[in-house]
Amino acid sequence: MRMLDLILKKRSALELDPGELEFIAAGAAAGGIPDYQLSAWLMAVFFNGLSKRETADFTRAMAMSGKKLDLKSLKGGRVDKHSTGGVGDGVSLALAPVAAAAGVIVPMMSGRGLGHTGGTLDKLEAVKGFKVRLTPAQVYKQLKATGLCMFGQTAELAPSDKKLYALRDASCTVESLPLIVASILSKKYAEDINGLVMDVKYGSGAFLKDFKKSRELAVALIDTAKLLGIRCVAVLTAMEEPLGLAVGNGIEMEQSIRILQGGKGPADFVEILEVLSGWMIYLGSKARTPQEGVEKAKAAIRNGSALEKLRLMVRWQGGDPRVADDPGKFLPRAGMTAEVKASGAGYISKMDARAVGQASVILGAGRARAEDPVDFGAGLTLCKKVGDKVSPGDVIAGLYASDAAKLGVGKKMFASALETGSRPPKKSPLIREIISDQ
């Protein structure tokens, strides 16, 4: 087989067969195909697409380019969650323990923050000592013992995705629906899950701003997951303002722990947490309906079993389990603070998620480039959200940084995210649609 022929085939809008897609995925992982041929093929895919069958075959081939977890000997449904990313979206931190507490096996592979969006791995690492780089054997052992493991993509799992993602980034071929789908699902397929809950976000702070495009991605993800034998649901949620009241690594971790402790939690955050939990528990065959799953999720929080799962996971992965009891004490918080206050009276009509995310990056919580370090204690807490009434001097947000200059610039950026009006703004629903193959 010659890569040149496969480029020609795709350039001519012909379908590649499974063996040809395996050749490409394996060649990308092993380095046998030169980058300039891979990028030419990726560009041809950008223009001519991949069929549903090709997308599924390529996803499987990417998963097969490395080691694959084998979790079939574990009892129970194996369900992961994926979010396309947003600002303040630390839902996974509470969701994974809740689903595990309800009896679902939860191998959750997460990523790091980049640009204005945060990443679950960074939030977990706010717990001192917490290890996210685990071998497949460690993941298996922990899942068998506890039913819950949250970890990062390793060099072993779907190595072709790592290679192709970097190349897409450098060759302007990121925005291809089938390639996005294959990248997301190859890692999930390598986890050997049989259920997947996806939070596909749209709006200012999301990867895809446009609802229609997000919906297309959701449908493509579901179509492909189905062909791969993974039961799947996609929840389309708004990301116009930050989710919840916390943005930043330690700050978001604390918010999630307080919810697991039985705290009230921000309404929007809890709404998504409950819906996603319900579906995870349903897809994991621990509830007969997603609605019943929601009830089981609430019970797992109420009876403390979800918090116990978190504590167990933290202990297994090298962190101090006391963080589950006293997050304020065992999570970092940057030493310099500032407040953003309302200048006039009215209703907050806009709090642009992307700008708030950029403010958190400036404060130190995120990274502009993949190799940048993050400040686990930096970020911001919100006292008001869109639709809230404010009077002059009301505190809208508290900012945290380790550096006065960062604090000043971050404050300006945060202020730029805000708009106030004289009347309550019309709010669109947080959850716009739920698409499922079930």
Next chain:
Amino acid sequence: MRMLDLILKKRSALELDPGELEFIAAGAAAGGIPDYQLSAWLMAVFFNGLSKRETADFTRAMAMSGKKLDLKSLKGGRVDKHSTGGVGDGVSLALAPVAAAAGVIVPMMSGRGLGHTGGTLDKLEAVKGFKVRLTPAQVYKQLKATGLCMFGQTAELAPSDKKLYALRDASCTVESLPLIVASILSKKYAEDINGLVMDVKYGSGAFLKDFKKSRELAVALIDTAKLLGIRCVAVLTAMEEPLGLAVGNGIEMEQSIRILQGGKGPADFVEILEVLSGWMIYLGSKARTPQEGVEKAKAAIRNGSALEKLRLMVRWQGGDPRVADDPGKFLPRAGMTAEVKASGAGYISKMDARAVGQASVILGAGRARAEDPVDFGAGLTLCKKVGDKVSPGDVIAGLYASDAAKLGVGKKMFASALETGSRPPKKSPLIREIISDQ
């Protein structure tokens, strides 16, 4: 400027400005842009094309990526010829001396054979000692002294073309009209010519089999040349059967020399030679019409001045000038011979140019890969052409090789090119159209 932005721009079907195209051409030549970005851009160009203006700007930028000849101080029009390549197309070998003898300055940059098509440089090198690798300074000096120089693309002239051509070949982006045009014309523009005669071939033995596509290429070449200030004509010629009666390096060189000596020459070969000569002389301002140019060309052959130009060039470029007097003695001919004879009576209805070209490669005259050596004495001579009447046992071709096995396989390949019918076949015209901006 970032290459990533330029890929995005072309991917989005936007026009690149001259500075951006210069950035790409210069980056390709100097190695500043990684191959995987260049190939992704080339594939985006394959899909979204380049406008006329972009094609001209990119051609100029490619020429400017290296050294450029400066021939403006030479007296007279400076005219080159380009053929898209065929089988038996050694016309340049006679054409360049004829045009130079008529007073045109002829800097002729040629290529090597690849696949079933031969290359002028290989044919010239059949003359022992003949040097085609000349520096720009050597070319200038020889042109000033003699008005004629035939040489190969050097690392100095249009280096980005060399880089991009290799990358296109390896990334399946060869078949892009604006990239083909830019590749051809960048080298011509770097020669500092002000006139160009192009033989654009179509049919089995041509780069483009389809007449319509060849015509599109011809029009694109003329449009671009015009924007670059080069006067231009494209002659669209059939390449269904080999041109002339000789295929092979030394064999074709001998055919051309015998024509310059005043020999009759094959009718089709002479027809193209005369038409192209007429245009070269006209574009070089040595005739008031192309027709007058044809008369001057005939005179240059008749009075021996064209042969004298050839002799001079051979001497300047290190070969034995006696080849002009006795080509049979001073050109190699492979030692093993075979004849292909007619098996039945009738008319030759087909002699597939591509298959004949492949036969000549098998005999040793061509190369399958760019790094292969060629046998200057190998090839074939034709005694019959399409339309000729044959009786059983009539010799159709004589084959020459240095190896019995090659001779056997080459004979079979040649035989596969032939078809015979009971009636004279309908022959389409050799020159189908002449397109000029004049």
